[in-house]
Amino acid sequence: MEGKADIRKRAIIRRRIISRVFLTISTLTAIYGIFWLFWILSDLFINGFRYIHIGLLMEDMNPAGVKGGGLRHAFVGHLIITSIATVMGVTVGVFAGIFFAEYGRDSRFIQALRNVTDIMVSTPSIVMGALVYAVLVKPVGHFISLGGSIALALIMMPVIAITTDEMLKLVPGMMREAAYALGAYKWQIIIKVTLRAAKVGILTGVILGIARITGETAPLLFTSFNNNFLETNILKPMASLTVTVFQFVMGPYDYWHEQAWAASLILTMGVLILSIIAKIIINGVSFTVPFALISRSLFFIRKFRKEE
Amino acid sequence: MERDGAIIEVEVSLPISQRAKEVKKNGRLVELIFKTSLGFWAIFLGVVFPISAFFILAKESWLSIKRFGFGFITGTVWDPVALVFGGLPAIYGTLLITFLAVLIATPVSIGISIFITELVPKWLKPIVTGAVELLAAIPSIIYGMCGFFVFVPFVAKHVEPFLIENFSRLPVIGFVFNGIPSGIDAFTTSIVLSVMIIPFMASVTKDSFNMVPSIVKESAYGLGATKWEVMRKVVIPYTASGIAGGLILAIGRALGETMAVTFLAGNNPQIPKSLFEPLTTITVALANQFTEADTDLYLSSLYYLAIILFVISFLVLVTAKLMVLRLEKQWKVKQI
Numbered sequence: 001m002e003g004k005a006d007i008r009k010r011a012i013i014r015r016r017i018i019s020r021v022f023l024t025i026s027t028l029t030a031i032y033g034i035f036w037l038f039w040i041l042s043d044l045f046i047n048g049f050r051y052i053h054i055g056l057l058m059e060d061m062n063p064a065g066v067k068g069g070g071l072r073h074a075f076v077g078h079l080i081i082t083s084i085a086t087v088m089g090v091t092v093g094v095f096a097g098i099f100f101a102e103y104g105r106d107s108r109f110i111q112a113l114r115n116v117t118d119i120m121v122s123t124p125s126i127v128m129g130a131l132v133y134a135v136l137v138k139p140v141g142h143f144i145s146l147g148g149s150i151a152l153a154l155i156m157m158p159v160i161a162i163t164t165d166e167m168l169k170l171v172p173g174m175m176r177e178a179a180y181a182l183g184a185y186k187w188q189i190i191i192k193v194t195l196r197a198a199k200v201g202i203l204t205g206v207i208l209g210i211a212r213i214t215g216e217t218a219p220l221l222f223t224s225f226n227n228n229f230l231e232t233n234i235l236k237p238m239a240s241l242t243v244t245v246f247q248f249v250m251g252p253y254d255y256w257h258e259q260a261w262a263a264s265l266i267l268t269m270g271v272l273i274l275s276i277i278a279k280i281i282i283n284g285v286s287f288t289v290p291f292a293l294i295s296r297s298l299f300f301i302r303k304f305r306k307e308e
Numbered sequence: 309m310e311r312d313g314a315i316i317e318v319e320v321s322l323p324i325s326q327r328a329k330e331v332k333k334n335g336r337l338v339e340l341i342f343k344t345s346l347g348f349w350a351i352f353l354g355v356v357f358p359i360s361a362f363f364i365l366a367k368e369s370w371l372s373i374k375r376f377g378f379g380f381i382t383g384t385v386w387d388p389v390a391l392v393f394g395g396l397p398a399i400y401g402t403l404l405i406t407f408l409a410v411l412i413a414t415p416v417s418i419g420i421s422i423f424i425t426e427l428v429p430k431w432l433k434p435i436v437t438g439a440v441e442l443l444a445a446i447p448s449i450i451y452g453m454c455g456f457f458v459f460v461p462f463v464a465k466h467v468e469p470f471l472i473e474n475f476s477r478l479p480v481i482g483f484v485f486n487g488i489p490s491g492i493d494a495f496t497t498s499i500v501l502s503v504m505i506i507p508f509m510a511s512v513t514k515d516s517f518n519m520v521p522s523i524v525k526e527s528a529y530g531l532g533a534t535k536w537e538v539m540r541k542v543v544i545p546y547t548a549s550g551i552a553g554g555l556i557l558a559i560g561r562a563l564g565e566t567m568a569v570t571f572l573a574g575n576n577p578q579i580p581k582s583l584f585e586p587l588t589t590i591t592v593a594l595a596n597q598f599t600e601a602d603t604d605l606y607l608s609s610l611y612y613l614a615i616i617l618f619v620i621s622f623l624v625l626v627t628a629k630l631m632v633l634r635l636e637k638q639w640k641v642k643q644i
Contacts, residue, residue, distance in 0.1 A: 154357070
């Protein structure tokens with residue numbers, strides 16, 4: 001016969017075991033997530049590192065099937081496409097972000113615009129490519145690298161706008177009020193006070209935006225397309241690193257695969273380093289830009305800063 | 309005016325009041341220009357861009373919409389030669405791999421969030437959080453490439469033969485595991501896709517877990533609840549709408565994912581009968597066939613797929629956004 005105490009004890013032990021089991025499972029899921037990161041990175045290193053050599057950056061592509069050659073055309077093209085996209089994306093994004101934060105804080109209409117922009121952050125990137133194809137590539141009649149830049153800029157704009165907005169919201173209202181008290185105009189306050197206060201945060205957003213578009217392939221497939229030769233004219237089709245990797249992976253030659261691995265390693269390292277820099281500058285910004293929830297985590301930074 | 313001990317004479321050409329008026333007028337003018345130029349881009353991003361995107365897609369797909377109507381959505385034949393286009397295989401493929409990926413990603417993301425908020429030692433916390441978030445930073449084409457060269461051969465050699473051997477004869481659900489272990493199929497695609505969306509879901513879930521007031525958790529501990537019971541019966545119900553928001557955000561991400569899926573799905577315009585058959589999705593069809601489309605109707609049908617994708621993902625994300633907004637309101641009330 002078991003006493004009541006025994007039964008109760010056993011129930012407690014059972015509950016403890018269940019708890020242990022589930023907590024172990026949750027630890028395993030975290031290990032699973034991190035495992036994938038290391039797995040992908042180690043794959044890239046194992047397969048790509050030994051094929052990185054200076055010729056990759058200095059030589060153009062050989063005719064298909066002829067071993068050797070490099071990817072200078074893709075690196076140059078990628079740099080041009082992303083730079084132009086960044087200039088367009090940052091300008092528009094920061095402008096819109098300032099408007100959302102400084103002029104639209106009390107207007108329901110502008111807050112609605114901001115929320116729509118927040119939704120546009122997650123628009124499928126391939127749709128942007130299709131849009132630019134319809135508006136630009138089709139009328140022109142051939143693939144055009146400027147179209148790739150525009151597609152990337154369209155992807156970047158909402159990201160930058162939302163981060164700028166979030167960062168400007170962090171600037172304490174007191175600073176604005178102090179400037180108002182001196183009789184400053186709103187544009188003066190924005191340029192001389194709030195933008196200065198939030199510049200590090202905005203820079204972080206810009207870095208994250210660049211990191212995001214650097215790895216994009218889909219919108220480039222039918223805008224800037226691809227080119228086997230070095231091309232610097234932005235009105236012609238231009239090679240990019242990501243599309244070239246796509247072409248090489250799908251291609252039949254082994255040395256193409258090797259170059260694709262090397263190029264992917266360089267690309268991934270670039271993107272990861274950008275992301276980590278952004279992360280270090282502001283701890284609390286997430287790469288995932290999960291809607292306004294960022295503002296929640298930033299709430300703590302704000303509190304922390306006030307205490308300082 | 310006195311500065312550094314020296315006296316600087318300030319010349320005022322106009323009477324002070326007139327000058328002030330001028331400054332005021334100029335300031336107002338600059339203000340107006342500044343505001344309109346910023347507002348222009350804000351309105352562009354918030355209204356003009358989404359609406360014109362919709363209309364451009366609609367205009368481009370008009371030919372196909374006129375020809376096939378809503379029957380396009382249920383049409384199963386995709387034959388560019390005979391000029392018969394039906395979107396069901398691609399739509400079905402998109403929904404299938406999204407569903408499977410979310411099915412895998414949800415428990416994993418919740419597990420990771422529990423680990424980060426409750427279990428991990430403080431010094432390890434930023435490393436784990438950062439590592440999971442870095443998964444979101446890796447370009448999609450890299451997932452596709454690693455999946456294609458490394459994961460697919462592994463799965464085809466070790467995992468799928470095992471699954472087919474042991475599960476394909478099961479009653480009722482056995483057909484799911486039928487097929488040839490090629491590795492290029494819904495199974496591999498959805499696993500890789502789930503890894504890509506885990507960081508998005510985990511970061512929303514984690515943020516909502518952090519929002520649970522500690523007093524609520526402590527009350528449960530005070531009643532003698534174990535850690536798991538606190539998570540299961542207090543934290544998860546309390547943050548249900550946050551988890552749902554993250555889930556829907558992840559769905560939105562998965563729907564639009566292109567490159568990784570293009571490498572892994574196989575571009576086969578048929579409705580897959582099991583997990584181990586190649587399939588196609590809307591994004592795969594676009595990526596593979598867009599530049600090959602030689603007739604207007606072909607291209608227009610691809611745009612039809614694109615607009616379906618655009619509308620689905622927009623609606624999904626609106627839902628996610630509304631849930632997150634509701635959650636924020638709730639929190640704001642509670643913080644006071």
